[in-house]
Amino acid sequence: MQRLLVVCFFFLALSSHAQMVVEAGVMPSINLNKKLNSKIKLNFKVENRLNIYSNLISPDVYELTDASLIGAYKVNTATTLGLGYLLRYRSGRLTHRSVQQFSIVQYFPVKIAHRIVTDQTFAQNEDPTFRLRYRIGTELPLFGKTLNNNELYFKVSNEYLGLLNSGTVEMDIRLCPFLGYSFSKKNKVEIGLDHRFERLLQGNPNMHSWIAVNWFYSF
Amino acid sequence: MKTLVLFLLLCPALCISQVKVEKESRIKTDEVPDKAIKFVKTVGFDKKIKWYREESADSVSIEGKTKYNKQKYSVEFDTLGTIQDIEIKIQWTDLPEVVQHAVDSCLSHNFKTYQVKKIQEQFSGSHNQMSKFPETTDGLTIKYEIVISGKSNGEIEWFECTFDQNGLWEKSRRIIYSNSDNLEY
Numbered sequence: 001m002q003r004l005l006v007v008c009f010f011f012l013a014l015s016s017h018a019q020m021v022v023e024a025g026v027m028p029s030i031n032l033n034k035k036l037n038s039k040i041k042l043n044f045k046v047e048n049r050l051n052i053y054s055n056l057i058s059p060d061v062y063e064l065t066d067a068s069l070i071g072a073y074k075v076n077t078a079t080t081l082g083l084g085y086l087l088r089y090r091s092g093r094l095t096h097r098s099v100q101q102f103s104i105v106q107y108f109p110v111k112i113a114h115r116i117v118t119d120q121t122f123a124q125n126e127d128p129t130f131r132l133r134y135r136i137g138t139e140l141p142l143f144g145k146t147l148n149n150n151e152l153y154f155k156v157s158n159e160y161l162g163l164l165n166s167g168t169v170e171m172d173i174r175l176c177p178f179l180g181y182s183f184s185k186k187n188k189v190e191i192g193l194d195h196r197f198e199r200l201l202q203g204n205p206n207m208h209s210w211i212a213v214n215w216f217y218s219f
Numbered sequence: 220m221k222t223l224v225l226f227l228l229l230c231p232a233l234c235i236s237q238v239k240v241e242k243e244s245r246i247k248t249d250e251v252p253d254k255a256i257k258f259v260k261t262v263g264f265d266k267k268i269k270w271y272r273e274e275s276a277d278s279v280s281i282e283g284k285t286k287y288n289k290q291k292y293s294v295e296f297d298t299l300g301t302i303q304d305i306e307i308k309i310q311w312t313d314l315p316e317v318v319q320h321a322v323d324s325c326l327s328h329n330f331k332t333y334q335v336k337k338i339q340e341q342f343s344g345s346h347n348q349m350s351k352f353p354e355t356t357d358g359l360t361i362k363y364e365i366v367i368s369g370k371s372n373g374e375i376e377w378f379e380c381t382f383d384q385n386g387l388w389e390k391s392r393r394i395i396y397s398n399s400d401n402l403e404y
Binding site: 148149 | 332334376377398404
C-alpha cells in the first residue's frame with residue numbers, strides 16, 4: 001500500500017510539470033487465447049488507440065492499431081515462456097516488433113503475476129528500439145476469496161520499462177487499475193485506466209492516460 | 220525400504236476424476252447462524268472473522284476465516300451452524316516426519332513432478348469435542364488437505380489431495396482456477 005502511494009505521488013508530481021505533454025484517449029483491445037495442447041497456447045491480441053485530448057496539438061482521433069501473436073510454452077502451473085511478434089499500423093506506416101516473454105503467476109495467498117519482457121522494434125528509416133520491461137499485477141475478487149463466474153474483480157498492474165534507442169536510454173512507468181467482470185473462467189471483460197509516464201530520464205516527459213476496455217476470451 | 224514399500228502399497232494410483240467445484244461468496248455476520256457465532260466465541264478467536272457461504276456440487280456450508288495465534292484458521296459449519304471442521308494453514312515442516320514421508324512417497328508415486336503450494340491441517344469431531352479446541356485435540360479426527368501442482372499424464376495441473384493423520388491418501392480432486400491470461404498479456 002505504501003509503495004502504491006509513493007507511485008501515485010510520484011505521478012502527481014510529474015503531471016504538474018509545466019512542459020509535460022499530456023494526452024488522453026480510449027484503448028479497446030481483444031485478447032483471444034487458444035490452447036493447442038497442455039503445454040502450448042497462442043495469444044492473439046488486437047488493440048486500437050483513439051485520441052480524445054492533447055494539451056499541445058489537436059490530434060487525429062485514430063492513432064494506431066497493434067496486432068500481436070504470442071506463442072506461449074507452459075513450463076509448470078506457474079511459469080510460462082513466450083515468443084511473439086507484433087505489427088503496428090500508425091500514420092500509414094508499419095512497425096515490426098519481436099517479443100520474448102517470461103511470466104510467473106503466484107496463486108497463494110492472492111493471485112499475483114510477474115512478467116518480464118524484452119522486445120525489439122524495427123521500422124523503415126528508424127533506428128531500432130530495444131526494451132526491457134517488468135510488470136507486476138494482481139487480480140482481487142470483490143466478493144470472496146476466489147474469483148467465481150459472474151463476479152466482479154479489481155485488477156491493478158505496475159510496469160517499468162527501460163528502452164534504448166539511438167544510443168539514448170529512457171524509462172517509462174505504467175500504472176493500470178481495472179474493474180473486471182468474469183463471465184466464466186475463460187471469458188473476462190475489464191475497463192480501467194492505463195496511465196503511461198514516458199521519457200522520464202531525459203527531461204521531456206509525456207503523460208498518456210487511456211480508458212482501456214479489454215476483452216479476454218479463451219477457447 | 221520396507222516402509223517405502225508399505226507406503227506405496229497403501230497409496231493406490233490416485234483416482235482423480237473428480238473436479239473441485241466450489242463457489243464462495245462473502246456474507247455479513249448477521250447472515251451467519253447463531254449456533255456458529257456462539258461456537259467461534261467459545262473457541263475465543265480474538266481477531267475479526269470474515270464469513271463466506273460456500274456452495275459445492277453437493278452441499279452448502281458457512282465458513283469463517285480468521286487469524287489466531289499468528290495462524291490462519293478456517294472454521295466450517297453446515298447451514299444450521301453445526302461445526303463441521305476447523306482447518307489451520309501450516310507449513311510442510313509442521314507436518315510430522317512420518318506424514319511427510321508418507322505424503323511424499325504417495326505423491327512421488329503418482330506424479331512425475333509435484334510442488335506443494337498449500338497445506339491445511341483439518342480437525343473434525345463432535346460438537347463437544349470441537350468446543351474444547353484448541354486446548355485439546357483429543358478424540359478429534361486429523362486430516363491434511365494439501366494443494367499441489369503436479370504433472371501426471373504429461374499435463375501439469377492443480378490438485379487438492381486429502382491424507383489421513385498417518386499420511387495415507389484418502390481422496391484427490393482436480394482444481395481448475397480462473398485463467399491468468401489477463402495478467403500475462
